[in-house]
Amino acid sequence: MAASDTPSPPGKAARERAADYLVRRHRFHWPEAMPWILAIGCFFAFPDRMTFGSQVLIGVMFALSLDLILGYAGIVTLGHAAFFGIGAYTVGLGAARLGWTEPISGLFAAAFVAAIVGLISGWFLLRYRGLTLLMLTLATAIMLQEAGNLRSDISGGYDGLPGLSFDPLFGYFQYDLYGHVNYLYVLGVLAVIFFFVRRIVYSPFGHALTGIRENVRRMHAIGSPVHRRLVTVYTIAAAIAGVAGALFTQTNAYVTLTVFDFDNSAKVMVMLILGGTGRLYGAFLGAVVYLLMEDYFSKLSPTFWQFGIGLLLVLAVLFARRGLIGLAEQAEVYWHKRVRR
Amino acid sequence: MTPALEVQKLNRSFGALPVTRDVDLRLEKGARRALIGPNGAGKTTLVNLITGVLMPSSGKVLLNGEDITATSQAERSRRGLARTFQINQLFRGLTVLENIGMAISERDGHANNLWRAIGSKRAILDEALDYLDSLRLTEDALKLVRELPYGRQRLVEIAIALAQRPRVLLLDEPAAGVPSSESHLILDVVAALDPDIAVLIIEHDMDVVFRFAKQITVLVQGAVFTQGTPEEIMNNEEVRAVYLGEEGGRRRG
Numbered sequence: 001m002a003a004s005d006t007p008s009p010p011g012k013a014a015r016e017r018a019a020d021y022l023v024r025r026h027r028f029h030w031p032e033a034m035p036w037i038l039a040i041g042c043f044f045a046f047p048d049r050m051t052f053g054s055q056v057l058i059g060v061m062f063a064l065s066l067d068l069i070l071g072y073a074g075i076v077t078l079g080h081a082a083f084f085g086i087g088a089y090t091v092g093l094g095a096a097r098l099g100w101t102e103p104i105s106g107l108f109a110a111a112f113v114a115a116i117v118g119l120i121s122g123w124f125l126l127r128y129r130g131l132t133l134l135m136l137t138l139a140t141a142i143m144l145q146e147a148g149n150l151r152s153d154i155s156g157g158y159d160g161l162p163g164l165s166f167d168p169l170f171g172y173f174q175y176d177l178y179g180h181v182n183y184l185y186v187l188g189v190l191a192v193i194f195f196f197v198r199r200i201v202y203s204p205f206g207h208a209l210t211g212i213r214e215n216v217r218r219m220h221a222i223g224s225p226v227h228r229r230l231v232t233v234y235t236i237a238a239a240i241a242g243v244a245g246a247l248f249t250q251t252n253a254y255v256t257l258t259v260f261d262f263d264n265s266a267k268v269m270v271m272l273i274l275g276g277t278g279r280l281y282g283a284f285l286g287a288v289v290y291l292l293m294e295d296y297f298s299k300l301s302p303t304f305w306q307f308g309i310g311l312l313l314v315l316a317v318l319f320a321r322r323g324l325i326g327l328a329e330q331a332e333v334y335w336h337k338r339v340r341r
Numbered sequence: 342m343t344p345a346l347e348v349q350k351l352n353r354s355f356g357a358l359p360v361t362r363d364v365d366l367r368l369e370k371g372a373r374r375a376l377i378g379p380n381g382a383g384k385t386t387l388v389n390l391i392t393g394v395l396m397p398s399s400g401k402v403l404l405n406g407e408d409i410t411a412t413s414q415a416e417r418s419r420r421g422l423a424r425t426f427q428i429n430q431l432f433r434g435l436t437v438l439e440n441i442g443m444a445i446s447e448r449d450g451h452a453n454n455l456w457r458a459i460g461s462k463r464a465i466l467d468e469a470l471d472y473l474d475s476l477r478l479t480e481d482a483l484k485l486v487r488e489l490p491y492g493r494q495r496l497v498e499i500a501i502a503l504a505q506r507p508r509v510l511l512l513d514e515p516a517a518g519v520p521s522s523e524s525h526l527i528l529d530v531v532a533a534l535d536p537d538i539a540v541l542i543i544e545h546d547m548d549v550v551f552r553f554a555k556q557i558t559v560l561v562q563g564a565v566f567t568q569g570t571p572e573e574i575m576n577n578e579e580v581r582a583v584y585l586g587e588e589g590g591r592r593r594g
Contacts, residue, residue: 011479015470018438018482022466026458204459208452211443214432221392221430222444222505223418224452232455 026202035284039187043180051179054251056291057186058244063271063283064197065240070269071278072206073233074213075126079137080241081264082121082144083114085257087242089148089155090114092255095164097154103166103250107189110246111239118238119231126230129216138262145260160256164249182251189247193240194280200236201280209233210278274316276323285324343406345370345539346391346422346509351400353390360386361397362564368509368539375554376543377574379583383563384543385427388511392424393417404509419448423507425498427514427543433487437478440486440497441469444504472500476530492523499530510534512542516549528553551575559583 042053062084069075087110094100094109125136148155155161168174173181200206208229211219219226249255258264267290275286290309297308320327348366352359360383368374376384389395391402393414402410409417432440445465446452459465473479476496481489486497495515502510515531516524528549534540544550550557550571557574559566561583567574574580 011474014479014482015474018470018473018479019466021483022438022442022460024460026460199458200455202458202460203455204446204451204457204462204465205453205455207439207443207446207459210435210439211432214434215430217426218430218432218501219443219447220394220414221418221424221426222447222501223415224447225415229452 032281035281036191043183043187047180048178050183051251052291052295054179054182054186054247056288057183057190058247058251059268059271059287059291060284061186061190061193061244061247062241062268063275063287064194064280065237065244066268066272067277067280067283068197068200068209068233068237068240070272071282072201072213073209073230075230075234076130076134077137078134078262078265078269079139079141080237080268081260081262082137082141083118083238083241084245084248084264084268085141085144085148085260086114086117086238087111087245088249088255088259089245090242091166091246092161092164092249093154095166095249096156096161101165101167103169103185106166106250107243107246110242112242114242114245115235115239118235122231122234122238126227126234138265141260141262141265145257148257148260155257156255158257160254162254164253164255166250166253179251186247186251189243193243197240198280200233205229205232213278270313272323274313274323276325279323279325282323282325289324342369344368344403345372345405346541347401347403347406348387348391349401349403351387351390351402352398353386353395354398360563361390362562364400364560364563364565366541366558366565368541370508370539371536372539372541372556373554374539374541374556374558375550376541376558376560377545377547377550378560378566382560384560385513386563387560388424388513388541388543391511392422418505421506421508422511423502423505423509424511425502425513425515427517429491429494429498431486431494431497431501434485436483436485437473437489437497437500438466438469438482441472441500441504442466444501445469448505469504472504476500492519492526495519495527496530499527503534507538509539510541512540512544514543514545516544516546 039057043050046053066080069077090110090113091106094106100106121140125133125140128136149157166175169181169185175181208219208224211224212226212229216226245259248259271286271290272283273286274290275284276282293309293312294305297305300308316323344367346368348364351361351364353361364387376387378384386395390397393412397410401408404417404420404422409420432443442459442465445468446459451462451465470479470482473482476499478493478496478500481493486494489497499515512531516527519527531542531553542553554571556568557571558568559574559580566583567577567580569577
């Protein structure tokens with residue numbers, strides 16, 4: 001009984017350990033450098049696969065934006081391609097119809113437009129959860145696609161806006177046929193965005209998002225403006241997906257309405273779940289593994305390649321519930337236990 | 342003096358079924374009031390009406406004299422009304438420390454910050470650890486809530502509510518589901534609550550009620566049946582007949 005008045009030494013140690021954990025958690029840990037070193041390593045190791053490499057990095061960015069809303073805030077959406085598509089068409093239409101071919105300002109424009117659409121649609125949709133939200137987000141993406149189809153005179157429809165050209169990066173770095181400049185460009189943008197997302201995730205705001213994911217009833221009870229928090233993160237994620245879409249258009253120099261496809265929304269979710277949700281690096285691992293597998297299987301069997309992807313998913317869902325990152329974490333825990341003994 | 346919490350002529354129906362009928366209730370500053378009544382008397386519904394989970398069909402809820410009937414649940418919480426849940430509502434996948442930090446971070450508006458790391462806010466950390474110390478949960482600070490035994494989860498449930506620094510606290514069966522060998526841990530915490538906080542406790546265990554409460558309100562079929570001091574309630578023949586029955590008489594006798 002006396003222990004409650006003055007914390008005993010073991011209590012004090014526990015207190016310091018707990019404080020220490022939270023103080024250290026958001027600091028840079030050396031394994032975090034690994035994906036970046038690998039990404040740069042790939043640049044030198046596979047100079048003739050840089051076009052594919054850029055698409056992988058764009059996939060990582062797209063999955064990262066979904067991780068903010070799905071992995072952290074726990075919002076399940078099947079319409080995330082809407083924002084990717086909006087970003088893709090903002091720079092596509094800008095270049096084709098307005099002659100806006102400067103790439104960096106194009107990214108900002110894409111982020112802005114996608115954010116506006118995210119803010120408005122999020123304001124209405126995020127009052128709902130579960131299946132209702134699933135259907136509403138899906139419908140949003142389809143409606144945008146159909147709007148583009150309706151005015152195919154502007155959007156180019158499913159034939160797309162081909163042969164777009166963009167200015168050299170910073171007015172100096174010309175795009176090359178091998179996509180070397182593109183790869184470094186996308187990697188640079190990804191690094192900046194990742195830095196932002198990482199700050200958000202470890203901020204009190206990010207912490208509140210996990211609270212909404214874990215127990216929304218309790219969040220209401222402790223006075224959290226849940227709807228506002230959700231709309232905020234939805235808008236941020238929309239902007240990031242918009243940037244990913246813009247990079248897609250810029251690196252491919254063409255865009256068609258298929259960017260709004262349900263396929264695209266589903267694929268990014270599969271990537272994220274495969275890699276592990278709510279873990280930052282899950283987006284990296286998931287997008288890389290998924291797209292590599294897709295590439296490999298489609299060469300192995302151009303007809304039945306999706307079978308391989310399907311099998312991979314079944315295995316992941318059965319044996320790696322928390323994704324590949326979760327698997328790695330379990331291995332680490334196991335390793336620590338063995339070493340301690 | 343203005344009561345900390347006042348409920349006036351509160352009504353609520355689910356369809357044709359009235360579940361709260363003309364309920365009047367007052368909690369003075371520092372009150373210790375128990376709300377008792379048979380199953381289905383509408384005790385939890387009343388808590389949900391007071392906290393804003395449900396909206397009343399008619400009537401008023403006042404917090405420190407201000408009408409909060411039309412405000413959201415979150416707004417009431419920010420004005421100093423906290424509750425615990427009959428069935429745990431915790432952030433199960435987060436650590437105990439993070440559970441408490443969540444309440445502090447929302448209370449002080451830190452949660453609007455997207456940029457500074459939560460771990461760099463020493464004030465949140467220290468305060469959360471203080472609550473854990475006072476409830477003797479420090480050893481569990483870094484454990485995930487879902488890994489704790491149920492009795493300790495019940496303590497976290499209370500700790501979150503305390504971290505809101507409430508002026509009015511509604512405890513919905515704080516010891517529910519806890520083995521009787523451990524329930525004293527929770528009841529000690531309840532007994533040691535800050536004397537300035539007005540507390541309304543829903544509890545089935547009459548020993549707890551008579552030990553803790555200075556005032557008792559008896560709810561039957563959604564309406565206030567009677568209220569008074571523990572002695573008055575205990576000696577009220579009608580209450581015995583309706584609620585305490587044989588069992589209550591035996592246990593106190």
